[in-house]
């Protein structure tokens with residue numbers, strides 16, 4: 001126990017419990033969970049038993065946990081987006097180092113303040129930009145850094161959100177409305193802003209963006225469709241967004257993981273039906289209070305004149321990230337979902353790298369979740385920043401770019417100059 005890093009977790013949802021607590025079990029020689037907070041009594045009780053947490057260190061809110069003296073070395077902040085700022089500021093002042101779920105905050109000024117406070121107090125914050133830690137992206141970074149493809153002139157990248165993921169998280173779920181959570185480009189694509197700037201090894205000079213909520217709107221509701229999904233709806237048998245079918249099929253095949261475990265924790269069709277009749281995941285995708293975009297393009301103009309063109313779209317059959325990275329001597333074409341990296345040096349035969357031959361650990365964001373915890377342990381123990389690890393100073397950059405892109409989108413595609421934007425928010 002003495003040598004172990006003591007960890008507290010606030011927010012025992014998909015990330016706090018199902019992902020990180022599960023991963024921490026694998027690092028039990030290095031980490032021990034000593035305190036937790038969540039208003040859901042059932043979650044706390046289950047967690048307390050599973051991880052043997054003393055009753056006095058189980059709290060019903062972050063606020064309660066953060067009203068105590070420091071109960072751990074590192075606090076994992078895994079609550080929802082709009083809660084991060086207050087919790088992070090309180091935790092920094094108490095003396096915690098922090099693993100902070102993205103987004104850092106939904107406001108640029110708050111991101112700035114968090115970074116400034118962490119640096120001033122000498123605290124470590126690792127933001128969960130989990131993709132950086134995957135073998136897939138590490139390999140691409142290694143190839144670019146070796147100079148094989150030469151200086152990167154442009155990147156074309158697509159995030160295929162996938163139709164059912166959009167419906168689950170961004171039409172019915174926690175992140176459907178930017179007033180209560182974040183804009184889509186910040187919430188889902190701050191990862192992409194982070195990863196492609198990191199791969200290019202360059203800073204963003206200016207940004208512009210277009211996008212809209214194209215499909216999941218009342219106007220597109222089929223004639224006779226009901227407000228909640230029910231078998232009385234005219235589309236029940238054919239709608240691809242029918243949640244009874246989508247989540248029901250997961251339960252029928254014995255798959256109790258994400259995303260059905262967000263809808264219900266009891267894996268029977270009866271419990272699922274009740275959750276869909278009463279909760280947000282049973283709402284019609286055309287009749288909700290969602291306002292986040294379902295497609296967006298972002299153009300990044302980098303400081304040396306290189307460019308990044310990024311597209312996110314809900315309208316894909318499978319999720320995944322694909323990219324074409326174009327250097328002056330060659331290009332890299334890669335698909336994260338397929339774990340294939342194809343390197344073509346101009347005038348030479350292509351080299352195909354199968355990432356599945358380099359690792360067999362793809363649990364959680366292509367293995368990034370676990371590798372991030374492993375890097376965090378090293379960072380906390382030694383202060384050593386592994387190559388590619390995201391410190392708070394790098395992480396805020398991706399957030400500023402995402403927020404500037406959203407500003408551009410909402411102002412009709414106006415070009416936002418990053419230096420001016422950052423100057424404005426830091427005043």
Ligand SMILES: NC(=O)c1ccc[n+]([C@@H]2O[C@H](COP(=O)([O-])OP(=O)(O)OC[C@H]3O[C@@H](n4cnc5c(N)ncnc54)[C@H](O)[C@@H]3O)[C@@H](O)[C@H]2O)c1
Pocket residue numbers: 010011012013014015016037038039040043060061062063078079080081101102103128129130174187262365
């Ligand atoms: N890094 C990634 O790739 C990634 C992926 C998914 C989600 N996330 C981020 O992780 C965060 C959590 O997402 P999630 O999917 O786990 O959501 P979730 O809804 O499953 O979990 C949030 C948890 O916070 C708890 N909570 C609410 N109010 C609280 C309070 N006052 N004090 C303590 N706990 C409280 C809820 O009861 C719930 O258990 C979000 O900010 C999201 O953006 C990051």
